[in-house]
Amino acid sequence: MALIYSFLVLLLASYINADKETLVLLDNLAIRETHSIFFKSLTDRGFSLIFKPVDDSNLVLAKYGQYLYKNLIIFSPSVEEFGGSLSVEAITKFVDDGGNILIAGSSNSGDVLREITAECGFEVDEEGATVIDHLNYDVLDQGKHTTIVADTANLIDAQMIVGSKKTAPFLYRGTGLIADKENPLVLEVLTASSTAYSYKPDSPIEEYPHAVGKNTVLIAALQARNNARVVVSGSLDFFSDEFFSSPVQKALGGQKYPKSGNQDLSDSLTRWVFKEEGVLRVGKVSHHKAGEKDSPQYYTIMENMVYEIEIEKLEKDKWVPFDAKDIQLEFVRIDPFVRTVLTRGADGVFRTEFKIPDVYGVYQLKVDYTRVGYTFLNSATQVSVRPLEHTQYERFIVSAYPYYASAFSMMGGVFVFSILFLHYRTNEEVKKKSE
Amino acid sequence: MTASVTSVIAKFYEEYAKTTPSKLKLIDAYLFYILLTGIVQFLYCCLVGTFPFNSFLSGFISCVGSFVLAACLRLQVNPENKGQFEKISPERAFADFIFAHMVLHLTVMNFIG
Numbered sequence: 001m002a003l004i005y006s007f008l009v010l011l012l013a014s015y016i017n018a019d020k021e022t023l024v025l026l027d028n029l030a031i032r033e034t035h036s037i038f039f040k041s042l043t044d045r046g047f048s049l050i051f052k053p054v055d056d057s058n059l060v061l062a063k064y065g066q067y068l069y070k071n072l073i074i075f076s077p078s079v080e081e082f083g084g085s086l087s088v089e090a091i092t093k094f095v096d097d098g099g100n101i102l103i104a105g106s107s108n109s110g111d112v113l114r115e116i117t118a119e120c121g122f123e124v125d126e127e128g129a130t131v132i133d134h135l136n137y138d139v140l141d142q143g144k145h146t147t148i149v150a151d152t153a154n155l156i157d158a159q160m161i162v163g164s165k166k167t168a169p170f171l172y173r174g175t176g177l178i179a180d181k182e183n184p185l186v187l188e189v190l191t192a193s194s195t196a197y198s199y200k201p202d203s204p205i206e207e208y209p210h211a212v213g214k215n216t217v218l219i220a221a222l223q224a225r226n227n228a229r230v231v232v233s234g235s236l237d238f239f240s241d242e243f244f245s246s247p248v249q250k251a252l253g254g255q256k257y258p259k260s261g262n263q264d265l266s267d268s269l270t271r272w273v274f275k276e277e278g279v280l281r282v283g284k285v286s287h288h289k290a291g292e293k294d295s296p297q298y299y300t301i302m303e304n305m306v307y308e309i310e311i312e313k314l315e316k317d318k319w320v321p322f323d324a325k326d327i328q329l330e331f332v333r334i335d336p337f338v339r340t341v342l343t344r345g346a347d348g349v350f351r352t353e354f355k356i357p358d359v360y361g362v363y364q365l366k367v368d369y370t371r372v373g374y375t376f377l378n379s380a381t382q383v384s385v386r387p388l389e390h391t392q393y394e395r396f397i398v399s400a401y402p403y404y405a406s407a408f409s410m411m412g413g414v415f416v417f418s419i420l421f422l423h424y425r426t427n428e429e430v431k432k433k434s435e
Numbered sequence: 436m437t438a439s440v441t442s443v444i445a446k447f448y449e450e451y452a453k454t455t456p457s458k459l460k461l462i463d464a465y466l467f468y469i470l471l472t473g474i475v476q477f478l479y480c481c482l483v484g485t486f487p488f489n490s491f492l493s494g495f496i497s498c499v500g501s502f503v504l505a506a507c508l509r510l511q512v513n514p515e516n517k518g519q520f521e522k523i524s525p526e527r528a529f530a531d532f533i534f535a536h537m538v539l540h541l542t543v544m545n546f547i548g
Binding site: 400404406409410417422 | 457458461462465468469472473475476479483486487490491493494495497498501505529532533536540543544547548
């Protein structure tokens with residue numbers, strides 16, 4: 001009896017924590033030790049990490065059509081081929097089905113990593129290329145100026161993704177990424193400074209480097225249209241214990257920071273990519289005529305309408321009411337006729353009141369909230385708006401009184417005229433009659 | 436130039452007063468009244484604007500329709516045109532006039548809103 005009870009509890013617990021199941025793919029199990037602080041911070045936040053070597057032949061992401069993991073961490077930059085049932089297509093399908101991925105590359109990234117990141121909208125630089133910055137390298141650099149210091153000024157302006165920008169600068173050693181600037185879903189989270197470039201450190205430069213200056217992306221992110229999140233870092237060492245605890249000082253003179261900002265940034269990044277931060281959802285949507293409570297079957301033109309929507313944000317595993325001042329409502333019939341801002345009431349519900357335009361038809365009440373760092377919020381409700389009934393038009397309009405008067409006077413005129421016409425007798429006729 | 440125009444108008448008026456039968460003069464007076472009403476209405480619309488456009492149209496059409504019907508009656512009742520209206524006696528013309536007015540005023544009342 002107790003066994004069944006504990007089994008049920010375990011089942012329930014595993015169901016609740018299904019969002020925290022994470023598969024970690026490693027090149028070699030030594031990474032587990034060199035990145036222990038990073039993994040410990042994840043397990044402290046409730047993630048259940050499953051470590052597997054990347055060429056393990058028993059790797060599966062899904063069993064019987066259900067995904068075993070919600071998140072994937074690929075800390076195997078030099079992988080040549082995935083083991084088991086994993087492949088570039090399987091990983092792409094994983095993202096298409098809503099899974100989140102954190103990928104770390106390095107200067108000797110394999111081609112498989114290039115294929116995965118290409119699917120996500122970024123390009124990893126060639127084999128052997130490293131980000132080099134001759135003006136912003138750390139004092140502890142080995143001499144090739146590849147351990148670079150990235151300032152917090154190069155971070156994207158999105159508190160949801162990177163947390164506060166007041167941390168120490170970051171240490172980075174790895175390859176550079178190139179993000180497609182035309183892609184609206186790609187975010188350049190951390191770029192190199194304008195003096196950086198990405199090239200093989202030992203070869204003389206014979207051609208123009210693929211990534212130069214601010215175009216060299218160090219950490220890139222993607223939020224897909226189904227709200228799946230992917231973060232790619234060109235440096236596996238960014239997450240290492242060595243970089244987390246190392247002091248930072250630019251070799252060419254600069255302030256010495258006792259601890260790099262790597263741990264803070266990786267904390268914020270993992271919170272964002274594994275959907276602990278910046279997740280919104282739509283609760284109840286309702287609309288009714290001003291002054292009433294229930295939704296009517298249809299509306300009539302030029303009526304006042306009230307629209308209410310509940311939007312919630314995920315905060316520490318609980319859904320709390322969201323607060324923002326820039327959520328817009330559109331009243332669309334092919335083109336938007338009304339566009340207003342929703343204001344938040346005391347009960348946390350966003351509402352607005354507006355007048356339905358003078359045009360009848362089938363409209364949609366659309367809320368489309370897209371902000372950097374938040375999941376895409378889309379809500380569309382269809383309403384029909386009818387024209388005025390025959391009895392709902394204005395009658396006895398004062399400015400039309402002359403027209404009413406003229407119509408009635410015409411009728412009166414006919415009446416008087418016909419009496420006169422019929423009873424009219426000329427003098428000759430009167431004389432004839434009297435004869 | 437103006438002298439000849441005024442003399443033409445004076446001559447026309449004299450001829451009209453002498454040669455037109457009184458019955459037709461009655462119809463002409465009625466026509467003039469309708470014309471005045473129509474002009475006043477149109478000027479009012481130009482001044483105030485076309486807000487209840489259906490009311491304006493209805494009132495104006497009522498004037499125009501009455502004018503047309505009265506003009507038709509005058510044509511048919513004029514003894515000089517007897518040759519052209521052999522099948523239609525003056526009484527029949529008047530009956531048609533009244534019937535058409537019924538229809539006209541029904542439409543006007545419906546459209547005036």
